[in-house]
Structure formats: structure tokens, C-alpha cells
Amino acid sequence: MNHAHKEVVGISMRVLIVEDNVTIQKVLEEYFRNKKITVQIIDSFSKFETLSSLNYDWALVDLDLEKELIGLQVVEALKDKVPSCVFSGHEELDLIKKAYDLGAIDYLVKPFTKNAMDALCERMSFNLSSKFDKEISSKLFISSPVFLEELKQMENSLLSKRPLLLLGETGVGKTHLAYLIHKTLYKEKDSFIHINCAELNESLLESELFGHAKGSFTGALEDKVGKIELAHGGTLFLDEIASISEKIQQKLLKVLEEGTFSRVGETKERKSDFFLISATCDSLESDVQNSKFRKDLYFRIKGLSLEIPALRGRKQDIEHYIQFKLINSARKILIDEEVMDKLFSYPWPGNMRELNGVLDKFLASLNARITSKELPSEILNYKKQSLELLVNKQLKEYAQEFGLASLVKLIEGQVVKNALLENKGNVRDTIRTLKISSNTFYRIMNFMEDRFEK
Incomplete structure (x- = not known):
């Protein structure tokens, strides 16, 4: 699916601009006026200190006002009160890190383009939206505006418990996203029942999903409650759903259509009402065309669908996750710039799962300074395709x-x-x-x- 750039218009917000350059003030004032966004402009730290109220949705802060880098004090003063974005000609990595540490949630380098400002407004609007969006964006480490907009548009439909199908390559975080959606939208006391359908053969999967009656087959020494029954009132997450057999597909379709099922070895019908999240790294549409997956079941589980983007090419997300991982580790290590370059250029076929494993290896290393010697061979020797x-x-x-x-x-x-x-x-x-x-x-x-x- 191709997504053209979406113009940001009519966003209801109030922005504080801390900038002393008159030309830039006028450009920004015109830009925000065209977006119907209310702004207040102040040109010094001393005037910022005299503000009687911080009733703003977010702030755009230049670092150099009366004197160099005094804008950092503005950022620090706004922390936990107003989300702030640094807007500066400074590009030093140490300074960028300091701005984030002091509370900035974004950093835009001058000179800027209209597209860059549009993207900033999109990100800020997402940060100001519901708890749902904040939870997902902060814990899944995906900054793609297209992905987050699709997720945001789904919120009301998800609250009505329409089935959700998660797509994406292995390791992108489908299980993590499923749990985040459950935890954020529904009460934590509700059950989150997870099963990987690819890990079990047909008979074991049938028993795990639907439960069984005592004596229904060899080894059935007692009654067993299945995952579908346990998920009543909560969420059932079926990972790798493309792997289930025709028999299981048919029984699952009955549950989704009628809300009833029977345990293996009994005729008594039981009821279960749950929110279904399914996931696969395969093309279900192709499986439907090849008669490997029932079309009626496909459209049942695909009430809504969302594809998680692969990690390759998401340099900003890789950087943010590395920072998060290192900051939250009790042990502090230093990663050489050469190693970081390798991490950014590597395509990560295993996605977040693979990246997390590499960072765990770094943190467990005998060396506190991570050099290229610590890199797995596939990353060290990786060369881009011609x-x-x-x-x-x-x-x-x-x-x-x-x-x-x-x-x-x-x-x-x-x-x-x-x-x-x-x-x-x-x-x-x-x-x-x-x-x-x-x-x-x-x-x-x-x-x-x-x-x-x-």
C-alpha cells in the first residue's frame, strides 16, 4: 500500500515558541497560522521566566537565546510540564543527548523544510493523543507516522473488540504489540491468553485450544480447560495462525461465528466471549488463494489488520532502542562508533528480537568497551547488496x-x-x-x- 504524505491541518493545539531570530519567528508564525495552530513567541530566557502560566500543548525551543545553550534551561524547566522539541543549529551528539536527558522529546536541526515541520507536528500530535498511542509508541519503538496513524485510527474499533490480525516479519514484535494493546485498552485483570499455533501438532493444538474431557484419548487423565475457555472476558492471542490445519480452522470458525465450542471428547456446548488477536509472518491472502486457509475464517480474523514495519532502515528506532537498553541496564558500557555504524547498516533479518539478542551479548561481554571484535560474524562481515x-x-x-x-x-x-x-x-x-x-x-x-x- 502506498501512502502519500498527509498534510497536517486543523490540529487543535497551543504551541510556545522560544526563539530570538526575528526572521525565523515570522516563518514559524506563518507556518503555524496556516495550520490553524495558536502560538506564543518569546525571544529570551528572562521572558520565559516571567511566564505566569505554562498552558501549552508543546514548546519549540531554540538553544541559543541571550547566550549560547541557555535554551537547555528552558527545556529542563518544561520537563514533566510541557513536552518540548529542541530547534537548533547545533548538531553535536553530546548536546543532542543532553537535551534528551533534560527532558526534550524531539530534536530538529536548522535549516528546516516544510516537510520536516509537518512530520514534527505529526509526531507531537501523536504524543498529545490518548494513552493508547503513547503506550504503543514508547514501548514498541516504532516512530513511523504512517504506522502510528493507522494504529490510532483503529482505537475505537479495537475498543469494540473487533478481531485484529497482526502482520510482519519474524521478530518485529507482534506478541509484544498484542500484549500492549490488551493491557492498554482493557483492564489488566482480564486474561491475556497466548498460544503459538506452530509449536504443536494438530491433536495437541486442538486439546490446548478447546480443552478435553477425561478419557477422551490416551493420556487424557483428567478434564482440561482450553485456551478458548480461559480467554472468556479477556484476550486470546493466536500466534502463527497460518499454521493451523483445516480441522482446527473449521472449529475456530464456529467459535467466532456462534461463540460456542465443545471440548475434545464431549458434546456439551460451552460459551466463550473474547477479543481475538491473530498474528502471522506468512501471506494469508496467498494461502487463501492456494486453498491452504479458509476464506471465511480469513475474513473473520481480519476484522482489522495492522502490519508492523521491519527494523531495517529504521535507523532512528534502532538508535532509540539501543539508548533505552543501555540506560536501563545496571552495567554501563561504551559502544564504539564503528560498531554503531555496523548496527545501523545491518538489515536485521531477525528484527527487534535479533537486535535485543546482540545488545544482551554486549552487556554480558567481559569488555566494557564494545569494539568490532564483539560483533557477530554476520554483522561484522555484512556488505550491502549491489x-x-x-x-x-x-x-x-x-x-x-x-x-x-x-x-x-x-x-x-x-x-x-x-x-x-x-x-x-x-x-x-x-x-x-x-x-x-x-x-x-x-x-x-x-x-x-x-x-x-x-
């Missing part, structure tokens, strides 16, 4: 239909757009990273804007 391997059938077909020149422009636009996102909207960093001129950058960005407008 461009030739990435030219797939879809790209060739696009070139044949629209021409090679159009394809090249489209690829340029996507590469620049992704680089700009990774560099948090910093144009200078993006230009330097891609080794292009500023004229080339703006030519490409103008092409992309014209393309979306059409």
Missing part, C-alpha cells in the same frame, strides 16, 4: 511503461525522501550524506511534490 541485485521485475516493468528517465527520477525522489527522514529533516546532512548539490536536492524535492499534487 544495485544490480535490487533491479527487480517491478522496476523493469515501470521503465517499460513510463520510460527510464521517469524511473530514474522516481528512484532519486525515494532515496532523497528516505535520507531526509533518517536525518530528521536536516537538509544539510541529507545533501552531505548523498553527496549531491543543494540545487540537485531541491530539483528532486520539487519533482516529488509535483508528482503527489498530480
Whole structure:
């Protein structure tokens, strides 16, 4: 699914701008006025200290006011009162870390683009939204505005307990997300019942799900309550649902349609009312087409669906998780810059599960300073694919239909757009990273804007 950039308009919020540059003040004032966002601008720390009220939804703070870096005191004063974003020409990593440590929740480097400001407003609006969004964004370590917007749009439907299907590669955190949704939306006293369908054969899975009566088969020495029965009033999470057999599919469909089931070896019908979350790393649509998965069951479990993005390419999320892991560890270690570069460029086929395992290995190492010697061989020796391997059938077909020149422009636009996102909207960093001129950058960005407008 392709998602065009969503314009941020009509967000009801009040923003405090702490900035002493008159030109930037005017640019920001016009930008927020067009978004129908109320702003108050102050140009010094001394004026900030005289504010009688901090009735703002968030603040945009320049670090250099009357004197260099005094804006950090503003950030610190706002901590736990008003969410703040640093807006500065400073790009030193130590300074960025200090701003976050003092309470900033975002950091935007000057000069800025309209797209960067739009993305900032989106992130801030998510931070100001319900507890649901805050819990998910802070604990799942996914900053993608598209993903979070999809999640936010689902909240009311999830409260009505429409079935949810989680998609995504192995290790992206489907189980973690399922539990977060259960814990955040429903009472903690309600049961969260989890079963991995791929770990059991058909007969064992049937017994685990539906329960069994004493003597119904060899080894059934007593009655057993199944997961479906235990989930009554709570959440049932079926991981790797694509692996279940035709027989189990049919019995599960009956539960979802009628709310009733029978234990193995008995005819008595029992009732269970639960919120169903299913998950798979396989393509259920393909399984339906190949008659491996029932179409009627597929549409039952797919009341809502949400795909968790893979970790590769999510440099900001990787960085945030590493910081979180190290900060919350009793043992403090230092990771060399060369190692960090390797962690950022590695595609993480095992996603968050693999990253977490590598960080656990670092923390258990005999060495407190982590060098490349501590890296697993697959990360140390990883080299990016050549461009030739990435030219797939879809790209060739696009070139044949629209021409090679159009394809090249489209690829340029996507590469620049992704680089700009990774560099948090910093144009200078993006230009330097891609080794292009500023004229080339703006030519490409103008092409992309014209393309979306059409």
C-alpha cells in the first residue's frame, strides 16, 4: 500500500515558541497560522521566566537565546510540564543527548523544510493523543507516522473488540504489540491468553485450544480447560495462525461465528466471549488463494489488520532502542562508533528480537568497551547488496511503461525522501550524506511534490 504524505491541518493545539531570530519567528508564525495552530513567541530566557502560566500543548525551543545553550534551561524547566522539541543549529551528539536527558522529546536541526515541520507536528500530535498511542509508541519503538496513524485510527474499533490480525516479519514484535494493546485498552485483570499455533501438532493444538474431557484419548487423565475457555472476558492471542490445519480452522470458525465450542471428547456446548488477536509472518491472502486457509475464517480474523514495519532502515528506532537498553541496564558500557555504524547498516533479518539478542551479548561481554571484535560474524562481515541485485521485475516493468528517465527520477525522489527522514529533516546532512548539490536536492524535492499534487 502506498501512502502519500498527509498534510497536517486543523490540529487543535497551543504551541510556545522560544526563539530570538526575528526572521525565523515570522516563518514559524506563518507556518503555524496556516495550520490553524495558536502560538506564543518569546525571544529570551528572562521572558520565559516571567511566564505566569505554562498552558501549552508543546514548546519549540531554540538553544541559543541571550547566550549560547541557555535554551537547555528552558527545556529542563518544561520537563514533566510541557513536552518540548529542541530547534537548533547545533548538531553535536553530546548536546543532542543532553537535551534528551533534560527532558526534550524531539530534536530538529536548522535549516528546516516544510516537510520536516509537518512530520514534527505529526509526531507531537501523536504524543498529545490518548494513552493508547503513547503506550504503543514508547514501548514498541516504532516512530513511523504512517504506522502510528493507522494504529490510532483503529482505537475505537479495537475498543469494540473487533478481531485484529497482526502482520510482519519474524521478530518485529507482534506478541509484544498484542500484549500492549490488551493491557492498554482493557483492564489488566482480564486474561491475556497466548498460544503459538506452530509449536504443536494438530491433536495437541486442538486439546490446548478447546480443552478435553477425561478419557477422551490416551493420556487424557483428567478434564482440561482450553485456551478458548480461559480467554472468556479477556484476550486470546493466536500466534502463527497460518499454521493451523483445516480441522482446527473449521472449529475456530464456529467459535467466532456462534461463540460456542465443545471440548475434545464431549458434546456439551460451552460459551466463550473474547477479543481475538491473530498474528502471522506468512501471506494469508496467498494461502487463501492456494486453498491452504479458509476464506471465511480469513475474513473473520481480519476484522482489522495492522502490519508492523521491519527494523531495517529504521535507523532512528534502532538508535532509540539501543539508548533505552543501555540506560536501563545496571552495567554501563561504551559502544564504539564503528560498531554503531555496523548496527545501523545491518538489515536485521531477525528484527527487534535479533537486535535485543546482540545488545544482551554486549552487556554480558567481559569488555566494557564494545569494539568490532564483539560483533557477530554476520554483522561484522555484512556488505550491502549491489544495485544490480535490487533491479527487480517491478522496476523493469515501470521503465517499460513510463520510460527510464521517469524511473530514474522516481528512484532519486525515494532515496532523497528516505535520507531526509533518517536525518530528521536536516537538509544539510541529507545533501552531505548523498553527496549531491543543494540545487540537485531541491530539483528532486520539487519533482516529488509535483508528482503527489498530480
